[in-house]
Amino acid sequence: MGSPHSSRLVFESFPYPDSFMYGVLIKCNVWCHLFDAAIDLYHRLVFEKTQISKFVFPSVLRACAGSRERLGIGEKVHGRIVKSGLDEDNVIETSLLCMYGQTGNLSDAEKVFDGMSVRDIVAWSTLVSSCLENGEVVEALRVFKCMVDDDGVEPDAVTMISVVEGCGELGCLRTAKNIVSWNSLISLYANKGMEIEALSLFRQMVTRRMRPDSFTLASSISSCVSDGLVRLGKQIHGHVVRTDVSDEFVQNSMIDMYSKNGLTDSACAVFGQIKDKGVVTWNSMLCGFSQNGNSLETINLFDYMYRNCLEINEVTFLAVIQVCSSIGSLEKGRWVHHKLILCGLKDLFTETALIDMYAKCGDLNAAETVFKAMSNKSIVSWSSMINAYGMHGRIGSAVSTFNQMVESGTKPNEVVFMNVLSACGHSGSVREGKLYFNLMKSFGISPNSEHFACFIDLLSRSGDLKEAYRTIKEMPFLADASVWGSLVNGCRIHQRMDIIKAIKKDLSEIVTDDTGYYTLLSNIYAEEGEWEEFRRMRSAMKSLRLKKVPGYSSIEIDQRVYRFGAGEEPCFGTEEIYRCLRNLQNVTLEAEYLQTNE
Known part of the structure; x- marks a missing residue:
């Protein structure tokens, strides 16, 4: 139009x-x-x-x-x-x-x-929806009953979902007597994140000796992605095997369910049993590997799909681009980008993922090229480009992009402001950080805990610890571990143990599963020789069953990414790298010695 x-x-x-x-x-x-x-x-x-x-x-x-x-x-x-x-x-x-x-x-x-x-199905559906929108749930159900019983009109999916919502609001299932009704309500609960209610309905179906079809099973399995529900998911999987009621939707739901619960081996087992795999099935397994950090498996699976000329779509490319981004594989990312162009499959999501990938892999020019070539830019696209500039310390470009976004008519959201504040933090731009933190309210956005943590980190790193502490005390909600951690880290940088001691009571009241918070405090106490406090922090981690997450670095050589992590087994070429580092250290020491004696 x-x-x-x-x-x-x-x-x-x-x-x-x-x-x-x-x-x-x-x-x-x-x-x-x-x-x-x-x-x-x-x-x-x-x-x-x-x-x-x-x-x-x-x-x-x-x-x-x-x-x-x-x-x-x-x-x-x-x-x-x-x-x-x-x-x-x-x-x-x-x-x-x-x-x-x-x-x-x-x-x-x-x-x-x-x-x-x-009075066709559109008219009936419109009247049912109008009743529900005006809070007349009972009237909506009466209209629905007249439609089916008096006029004999077969309800479509839109009408059925509306009626099912009405049943849900009344807390009854009197009108839901057939499999379509049950499926609609289970699907409605599953889509709204009400997994317990969806699974409860599935159990009621089985108890009433109604035979679930593939739609019922797929929706119920999809509800088992939350913590603690995987056991029920396995039970439904057993039901699928026993009754042999299975199709592509059920199988893909099982792959997704196991993957989202971190059980990639089980997901692979289901994947391996599927004889005729469509592109959705391949993508489900690809995304499963990607979500669980199995980067090599994701890339290998994509390579297999490409070599064997299997169907590939935007979702396929999106998953592998995100993996290249997470492991910093620039050469592989470029290769995937090239194949994406050849296939003519680029869309808003893949282009935005490319911006993020190039930025995280260090090629800011390529990220800018992709961004400028986009015909349509979503708020996620703008946010990704702002974040890219921030990562590379280009605060001027980040601010300029933010202004262009606003001028284009796109209203910034919480994520955009988070990326702008992060950009200010990377470049140490305190004045700009204060400006954009205060600007949030002008766009109707209230800073959340992440915004405060980023802002406190900016103030603390710059040495304005009093302003950081005052901001924490004026927060409209209680500060969490991330916020206090930002202040503590600033105190460590500027060696202000007096402030840490002054806020000791506040710090002792924090309970979190963030290992970084406990590790930061324990390291500070160890540096200051306060071993009692050090042991208390370590004891708190132990009682919460938390373990310090080891750091690692990665480097790409000849299109292969090598990872170096603390406590890991040496990988190929490690000895040669360490030998080279020792030689560099010796050369440096020799140069310093000669310079001193001159």
Whole structure:
């Protein structure tokens, strides 16, 4: 349909636009949620006494439905429809029904419905939805019963979901007697993150001796991704094996369930048993490896798919690009980017992932090239580019990109501001950090714990520890370990043990599963020789069953990534690298000795 501004320019270029042209421009404005502009055009059309075609009215009624304050205008439009003899047009009748329902006038909506010559599934669904939107759940269920029992209309998925929501709100299943109803409710609960309720319904089905179909099983398995529910997932898996009710959806759900619970071996076992694997199945296993940090397995699986000319889509590329980003494999990332272009599959998600990958692999120029070539930029795309500049200490570019984003009409969210604050932290730009931290409220965003932690870290690293402490005390909620940890780290950098001692009571009240917090404090106490406090921190970690996460570094040589971690077995070439480092150390010492004696 194009932009409203461009459409308006074309429209105004005609000296005598007809009703059809008005209708197109009104519809364009409605699609862009410019309801007032659409209504103004309708009034202009009426004023010019041009004969109004039936094509115009549904869009105008949709504009009136956008707000309850426009009910009066909608009623006048209804009057003109009656005068024009178009009140029996099925599309216009449904639009009237929708307008009255969405503006809260349920009685008039029912009058329109009762007077309709043809009541199709769209009309019934609209009335059911209108009842639910106005809080009339019982009335919605009564309408649904009339639709099925009196008119014999077969409900579609939209109507069924609406009714199931009504059943859920009433806490009953009296109307849900067949497998479709049960499946709809289980799917609804699963999609809303109500896993326990979804699985409870599945158990009720089995108890009532109803035979679950593949849709039931897939939805129920998908609900077993939370902690503690994997055991139920395994039981449903056993049910699938016993009853042999399985298809691609069930198998993919099992791969996803096991992967999200960290059981990649079980996911692989299910994957290996599938004979005819579609692209969704391959992607499920690919994403499973990626989510669990199995980078090499992800890349190997992608290479196998590519070598064997298997079907590959955007999801496939997205998973492998994210892996290249996580392990810093620039050469492999470039190769994947090249294949993505050859396949002609790039989209908004893969392009944004490429920006992140190039930035994290050190090629900021490539990240900029991808970003500038994007025809459409989402808020995630803007945020990724801001984050890329921040990683490389380019605070000026990060701020400039933020300003461009705002000027383009994209409203920044919590993540964007987090990336801007992070960019300020990387470059030590305290003034800019304060500016953007305070700017959040102007966009209706309240700083969360992560924003405060980033801001406190910026202040603490710069040495403004008093301001950091004052900010913590003025927080609208209790500071967590990440916030206090930022202040403690600043105290360590500037050797202000006096402040750490002053906030000792605050620190002792923190309980967290963040190993970094306990490790930071224990290291500080060890450096100061406060062994009692050191042992207390280590004891707290032990009681919470926390272990220090070892650090590691990685380097890419000849398209292969080598990882070096504390306490790990030496990898290929390690001895040679250490020998080279020792030689460099000797050369450095020799140079220092010669310089001193000169």
